[in-house]
Amino acid sequence: MKLAIAAALAMSLAGCGDPPKLRVDEAVLVLSPVDSNPSALYFTVHGGTEDVKLLRVVSPSIIRSEIHESGKDPKTGAMTMAPLNNVPVAARSKVEFKRGGKHVMVWGVNLRARRLGEMETEYIFSNGDRILVDAVVQEADGTIPDERKKVT
Ligand SMILES: [Cu+2]
Numbered sequence: 713m714k715l716a717i718a719a720a721l722a723m724s725l726a727g728c729g730d731p732p733k734l735r736v737d738e739a740v741l742v743l744s745p746v747d748s749n750p751s752a753l754y755f756t757v758h759g760g761t762e763d764v765k766l767l768r769v770v771s772p773s774i775i776r777s778e779i780h781e782s783g784k785d786p787k788t789g790a791m792t793m794a795p796l797n798n799v800p801v802a803a804r805s806k807v808e809f810k811r812g813g814k815h816v817m818v819w820g821v822n823l824r825a826r827r828l829g830e831m832e833t834e835y836i837f838s839n840g841d842r843i844l845v846d847a848v849v850q851e852a853d854g855t856i857p858d859e860r861k862k863v864t
Contacts, residue, residue, distance in 0.1 A: 731760070731761045732758065732759065732760050732761060732803070732804050733758075733760050734757075734758065734759060734760030734764060734801070734837065734839075734841055734843070735757075735758045735760075735843060736755055736756065736757050736758070736835045736843050736845045737755070737756055737758070737845065738754075738755055738756045739753065739754070739755040739833055739845045739846070739847035739848070740753070740754050740755070740847060740848045740850065741753045741754075741818065741821065741825070741831065741833075741847045741848065741849045741850070742754065742850060742851075742852055743821060743826070743849065743850065743851050743852065743857060744852070745851075745852050750817045750818055750819050751817075751818045751819075751821055752811075752815045752816070752817060752818065753769065753777070753809070753815065753816040753817075753818050753833065753847060754809050754810050754811065754815055754816075755809050755816075755833075755835075755845070755847070756806060756807070756808050756809070757799075757801050757806070757807045757808075757809075757835070758805075758806055759801045759802055759803050759804050759805040759806070759807070760803060760804075761803055761804075762803050762839060763800065763801070763802050763803050764800075764801050764837045764838050764839045764841070765798040765799060765800050765801065765837065765838040766779070766798060766799045766801055766807075766835060766836075766837055766838075767798050767836050767837060767838055768835075768836045769816045769833055769834065769835055769836070770833075770834045770836065771818075771825075771831055771832055771833045771834060771847075772831075772832060773821060773822045773824060773825035773831040773832065774818050774819065774820050774821055774822070774825075774831075775819045775820030776818075776819050776820070777816050777817060777818045777819070778795050778816070778817045779795065779796045779797075779798070779799060779814070779815075779816055779817075780793045780794065780795055780796065780814070780815055780816070780817050781793070781794050781796050781813070781814050782811075782812050782813055782814070782815065791812075793817070796814070798838070799814060801837070821849070823859060825849050826849060826857040826858075826859035826860060827857070827859050827860055827863050828849070828860070829848065829849050829850070829856050829857055829860045830846050830847060830848055830849055831846070831847055831849055832844060832845075832846060832847075833845050833846075833847045
């Protein structure tokens with residue numbers, strides 16, 4: 713009994729000491745209600761042991777993408793968007809790409825991604841890391857893509 717507790721304690725301590733790993737999760741692509749308009753990709757980046765920058769997000773299922781920052785025009789109060797060249801991700805930090813904040817604008821989401829309801833996305837960082845994540849593809853109202861409804 714004592715041995716089991718000691719072993720469990722040793723394992724949990726080892727878990728705490730693991731260095732954080734740069735990773736991306738909770739990737740969701742929200743399709744534009746108008747097919748000709750860009751869609752938006754949201755996700756969370758978890759920093760590793762060094763400061764890096766997110767440079768680009770690519771996917772075989774899209775034509776192109778841009779990293780954007782949302783804001784508000786101080787004069788008119790209207791929502792605005794400005795492209796970013798990169799996004800710093802400090803070591804051990806968490807950077808969320810979400811509605812009303814940073815996001816990735818995506819053009820030309822192909823039929824395959826819409827039918828599968830998911831697509832592969834690749835996040836390219838300044839340290840050379842390329843992280844692959846399966847993103848969920850959904851309509852703006854959170855439902856599965858219209859093209860998927862036809863095949864399922
Ligand atoms: Cu945008």
